[in-house]
Amino acid sequence: MSDPQRLQLLRSINEAADAEVLRSLRDHVNDRMASKRSELPIDQFYTELNEAYDAMIRRAISLAEAHMARVGMGSPPVPYAYLLFGSGGRGEQTLSSDQDSGLVYEDEPNAEKAEANRHYFAQLAEQVVLILERLGFPRCEGNVVSDNPSWGMSLSGWNKQLDGWFEHPAWESVRYLLIVADGRSVYGEATLMERIRDHFFANMVKHPAIVGRMLENTMRHKVLVGIFGQLLKERYGEDTGSIDMKYGAYIPMVNAIRLLSIQQGHRSASTLERIKALQEAGVLSEVDAQSYSQAFRLFLQLRLMTTEKLEHGMYANNGKLAVRSLTREMIEQLKKGLRIGKRLQRRVNKQASVRLK
């Protein structure tokens, strides 16, 4: 935190008067970070970027709260927490991540008041999502966004929803469970998210078979390296010759590590922290943990090199990296990383299947 510019930026974000100011700060952050892409060690890059985005999301929420008060809806009636899922939950947002979010608030025994609370938080979430869209964070395509009633509800509502997903692990439900596993409270009463997690892990114990379903769900994205060690690139269309860094490298690794981590009951959502915790728990050897972390850092780095573009004011990115823009050395590194990713995937596959028997 010694960088004075960085502190200054965070201060400006915290003091932004409205969405417009915040938007110009977002653009500033993106320019600044883009130029620091090659200077900073990759861990630090992600820490700084996510710190700035977190601050921005927090500021957006307090602006939304202020707006609610201004239009006569008052202040939050009960404690609540604003949640981030997906890359935001893992602290792995890139310069063009979308909004995967949720909201949880304390229960209210009185039915009438409970209804009023529901109404308040629905309005608040709508406001937050709107402001974040104005900052150039597009909505998640799968509609995992806090203004969706399935992702913004009271604590008991969340618990009931989790029970339902665990009891009827249809494909979609399992996907949702995996999304929740990456959840993190970014604003408000953080213990609420911890209580959701408690409930999640209690259910994991009750439904051990769920691991198999989770495995099926996460192994669907294949690491894009062929049996000859060759890169499996896009063969047609605009991105011919590119490799899908997001779904062919990054996501498979996130998925595999998440599954190991969930089985351990480990609570951190960041992939690198998960790897570390798995090593400490003796699930991964030191050598393995190191090679996985190294491969994952490489993927994080290469993800930053995928082409970004502004689409209708939103920061967007298709996750594809033109292989011809890489040096020969980097291609070799990437191939090595992908082979490690594939090995990890195979290992998780075996391990989870063994546990089921």
Place this chain on the structure above:
Amino acid sequence: MVKKLMLSVVALLMLFPAMAFAADEGPSASMLNMGLNSLWIIVAFVLVFLMQGGFILLETGSTRMKNAGHVAGKTIFTIGLCALVYWAFGYGIFNGGADISDGVKKFIGWGDFFFSPDVTAADGESYPVTTFFLFQLAFATISLSIAWGGFAERAKLSVYLVFTVLFTIFIYPVVAHWIWGGGWLAEDGAQDFAGSTVVHLTGALAAMAATILLKPRIGKFNKDGSANEILGHNQVFSALSVLLLWVGWFGFNAGSALSVGDGFFGFVAFNTMLAAGAGTVAALLISWAVIGKADISTTLNGALAGLVAITASCAFVDPWAAVVIGLIAGVLVFFSAKMFEKLRIDDPIFALSVHGAAGVWGTLANGLFATEELAATAGVGQGGVFDTGSWHQFWVQLESVVVCGAFVLVASFIILGIMKLVMGLRVTEEQEIVGLDLSEHGTYGYPEQMKKAQNNNLQA
């Protein structure tokens, strides 16, 4: 199928009433032999002719819905036209019986135009010439239908008409004469049992000339040279087409024995089956290994490539070699398709790879795998490198591929080039976009779906 068989038996009985009525004497052994041969040739002809059903499904399935009616219908139309032209001229160029100088005979046949065959087989003939004509005609139509692959989705209907006539007179019968009609390559001992070169390579190279002159379909390639995938509209059609072609190929190859005799045609069918299986498996595995996905259209192409490759060699090689030939064909077809795409040659139904690359390979394979014994049985050429240690046959094979390939390519370029100057080959951009069903025929092959799509577009 059964019905057609019955019909042909009835037809034969009508051709040879003696068989039915000369009960008091009983047919002679040679007549029985002739009758069986002709029955088999007719069955084989029907099988090969039914392969057109395969081509209809293959070409339609691999192209888009808006062209479906056109693509399918034009096959029937061109077969009809081809039959008349082959009868009038093509057969004469291939195998005409006129008394011409040996020098000319090396290059083309002459005579028997507007062919008027003997009604029955003469004494000592092993089959009536009518059956032979039909069988040969079926081959000509197959070669023509292969060529259409290069025209798909953008050539004018009139181009199909004119090229059918010119191909059936000036291209196909000439190559067929060189190798099968006693021409100069036959004299050299070129082995092409059922036509890897004569039928498949010829069709493929005409397709290549066409697709180069026509230029790629709109939207196939991007400015930076990358390709877009224009998916066919019905993979089930494509798969069924392969099955139909596969079945038909037993007529194509085994029928080319032209006799029942000691049952050698069974061995030919046996080799055909093995190579097709090997091609299928190899293609699936290679696509899986290289692109990470088991690609259906590559698998289908692999089956066909195995069949195309074994077409030249089915009578000349041992079963193990048939498997090897099929395996290599399956791998070859995958890389060949990639190569043509790199070269920015649009090959909508993979005619260049399936019939061209595999046709070349199959013909050359004789030079490697043919055995002395089987070459002697067939009475053409000698054994290949592995059996005899001599490269002689390989060079003969290479010569026949190069010479026939060059001739077909040059002749096709000239004919299509002139057509391009005189009448134009390609429909307008607008017609191509609305689809040839509408532009060339005025109605859609899939009226309901296409109208629905149109309405959706209007709303969007």
